[in-house]
Amino acid sequence: MPTENALRHSEQDTASEKEIGAYYETVRTRSLDLVEGLSPEDMGLQSMEDASPAKWHLAHTSWFFEQFILKEYQADYQSPDDRFAFLFNSYYVKMGPRHTRSNRGLISRPDVDAVLAYRFHVDAAMQALLHQDRTDTGDVLELAILGCHHEMQHQELLVTDLLHALSHNPLLPAYREPTPAPVAKAAPLDWIEHGGGLLEIGHDGNGFAYDCEGPRHKTYLRPFRLASRLVTNGDWIEFMQAGGYQSAEHWLSDAWACKQREDWDAPLYWWQQDDQWWSYTLRGPQPVDLNAPVVHVSYYEADAFARWSGQRLPTEAEWEVIAREYPIKGNFLETGNHRPVASQHPNDPQLWGDVWEWTQSPFTPYPGFRAPKGAVGEYNGKFMCNQFVLRGGSCATPIDQMRSSYRTFFYPHQRWQMLGLRLADDV
Numbered sequence: 001m002p003t004e005n006a007l008r009h010s011e012q013d014t015a016s017e018k019e020i021g022a023y024y025e026t027v028r029t030r031s032l033d034l035v036e037g038l039s040p041e042d043m044g045l046q047s048m049e050d051a052s053p054a055k056w057h058l059a060h061t062s063w064f065f066e067q068f069i070l071k072e073y074q075a076d077y078q079s080p081d082d083r084f085a086f087l088f089n090s091y092y093v094k095m096g097p098r099h100t101r102s103n104r105g106l107i108s109r110p111d112v113d114a115v116l117a118y119r120f121h122v123d124a125a126m127q128a129l130l131h132q133d134r135t136d137t138g139d140v141l142e143l144a145i146l147g148c149h150h151e152m153q154h155q156e157l158l159v160t161d162l163l164h165a166l167s168h169n170p171l172l173p174a175y176r177e178p179t180p181a182p183v184a185k186a187a188p189l190d191w192i193e194h195g196g197g198l199l200e201i202g203h204d205g206n207g208f209a210y211d212c213e214g215p216r217h218k219t220y221l222r223p224f225r226l227a228s229r230l231v232t233n234g235d236w237i238e239f240m241q242a243g244g245y246q247s248a249e250h251w252l253s254d255a256w257a258c259k260q261r262e263d264w265d266a267p268l269y270w271w272q273q274d275d276q277w278w279s280y281t282l283r284g285p286q287p288v289d290l291n292a293p294v295v296h297v298s299y300y301e302a303d304a305f306a307r308w309s310g311q312r313l314p315t316e317a318e319w320e321v322i323a324r325e326y327p328i329k330g331n332f333l334e335t336g337n338h339r340p341v342a343s344q345h346p347n348d349p350q351l352w353g354d355v356w357e358w359t360q361s362p363f364t365p366y367p368g369f370r371a372p373k374g375a376v377g378e379y380n381g382k383f384m385c386n387q388f389v390l391r392g393g394s395c396a397t398p399i400d401q402m403r404s405s406y407r408t409f410f411y412p413h414q415r416w417q418m419l420g421l422r423l424a425d426d427v
Contacts, residue, residue: 020141021130027148028123030398031058032116034158038175040112046105047168050416051161056088056104058158059115061151062122063088067095069143070125073136080121081110145208152398155333156417159282159396164416167269167280174284176338181283184342186291190228192322192349193427196221201320202366203405212380213405215368219317223427226314226322228349230357230422231305232342234290236297237277239305240266250307255300258413268296268415282338291342293355293420299388299412302358302421314424316361316389316407323351323392324404330354332399340395340420353397355420356390356408363387363409387411394418 035043035054043054052060063084070077079085087107089098099107110118130144159175166173202216203209245265248256258264266272269280270288277288297305306312330353331337340354364384371380387409393402396418410417 017130017137017141020144021127024126024130024144024148025123027151028119031061031151031155031158032119034155038162042162042166043112044105044108045162045165046102047161047165048416049102050414051164052101052104052157053107053165054158054162055112055115056107057154057161058119059084059088059110060090061147061154062115062119064150065126065144065147066122067092069140069147070122070129073134073140074125074129077125080118084110084118149208149210149401152401155398156394156396156401159333159338160417163269163280163282172280172285175282176336178284178286181286181289181292181337181339182341182344183289184291184344186232186234186342187229187346191225191425192228193225194221194223194318194322196223196427199317199321201317201405203403207403209403209405210380210407211372212363212365212369212384212407213403215366217367221315221317221321224314224318225425225427226318226349227311227423229343230293230340230350230355230420232290233277233288233292233294236267236294236305237288237290239308242308244304244308251304252300255298255304255412258298258300262413264301267294267301286339289342293340293342293350295340295355295394295418295420296415297419297421298415299358299410299419301415302419303360305421306423309423311423311425313358313360313421316359316391318424319351319357319359319391320404326351328352328399328402328404330393331395332393332402333396334399335395337395340418351392352402353393353399354395355392355418356394356397357392358419358421359389359391361389363389363407383409390419 035058038054046053046056066077066079067085067089071079085095086097087099089095090101091098126144129140134140162175166175198218198220200216200218203213204216244250245259251259266277267279271278278285279288303313326349330348330350331341332353343350390408390410391406393399393406394417410419
């Protein structure tokens with residue numbers, strides 16, 4: 001996903017320093033809310049190279065504000081520890097050397113208390129800076145907004161990384177109270193048709209967006225249709241019972257090789273017990289809800305399921321032109337479900353929230369794309385290779401992140417994020 005993206009459009013023209021200061025505080029407070037109840041041991045866990053400890057996420061998001069704003073715009077700013085510039089850099093080559101990504105879980109010091117003190121130090125300096133009357137206020141506010149969106153991306157990563165780490169504990173502890181999921185019956189599968197044509201996609205220039213969401217451009221779509229609901233756990237079990245994981249017939253060659261190498265026979269975190277499927281979730285072990293959207297499946301698995309179904313995955317352009325006609329509401333991080341749930345409204349296609357939806361579109365630049373100069377523009381361009389685009393957000397995504405042009409991206413084998421799918425077809 002675009003965890004380190006560049007700002008394309010900003011909101012500083014319509015938001016005052018006071019408003020952005022309040023927005024900054026809201027975003028930063030949410031990160032602390034997400035680690036409430038975690039032990040220091042929980043916050044230091046790193047279960048694989050793709051994931052990072054919760055403590056590191058708290059520190060890195062503070063590092064972002066320190067490196068790109070405070071050190072650049074506050075002449076008398078002093079970091080609590082200059083070594084943090086090395087410890088908490090992620091991928092920013094232009095910002096100097098970095099601690100090895102796979103060894104972030106070995107950073108026992110600074111401890112959690114020291115990281116929290118670092119956050120409070122950065123917050124005090126940021127609030128003072130945001131309320132200064134400066135000639136370069138516009139630049140500061142623009143970067144502050146970018147930093148808030150960057151932190152929201154790390155909030156999603158924090159909880160999904162923690163889920164992966166806790167799943168390795170044989171006690172299967174719950175991140176949040178293990179309450180049952182809301183129950184609802186899955187809607188019958190129907191189709192949302194579109195006549196296609198020459199259409200515009202990409203960010204329209206209003207409000208915040210990352211550089212990879214533009215330029216807005218025209219693309220031609222043949223007539224198509226999108227499924228009126230997400231693929232459910234019940235649908236997926238039918239695929240499994242039909243031998244979907246045992247036959248190479250519907251799998252891409254690389255996908256089948258990966259499935260065999262990783263020994264996949266079900267979505268990540270699933271197991272069978274007493275003839276019932278269970279899943280490990282942020283609310284602990286839960287029986288698999290047949291009517292809820294399937295989650296933690298890779299692009300390889302999603303593509304195989306679509307081929308087995310006789311359909312295909314949508315393109316990102318198809319998804320966007322349909323989704324922008326629906327209001328952005330759904331099961332996001334703020335709802336507190338912490339897992340996908342069955343739609344509570346029969347006519348809701350669940351285009352927003354619950355699970356990120358795989359598309360068949362590779363993550364490549366839009367026509368006319370140019371990566372911005374400087375360190376904050378370093379990442380999107382060089383990540384545009386060997387990954388696929390997903391759309392719509394998930395139950396771990398802050399709703400403020402969402403817009404119809406938002407593109408996240410993952411490698412086709414990855415499963416630890418809240419990844420699901422819906423079907424598409426030609427008309």
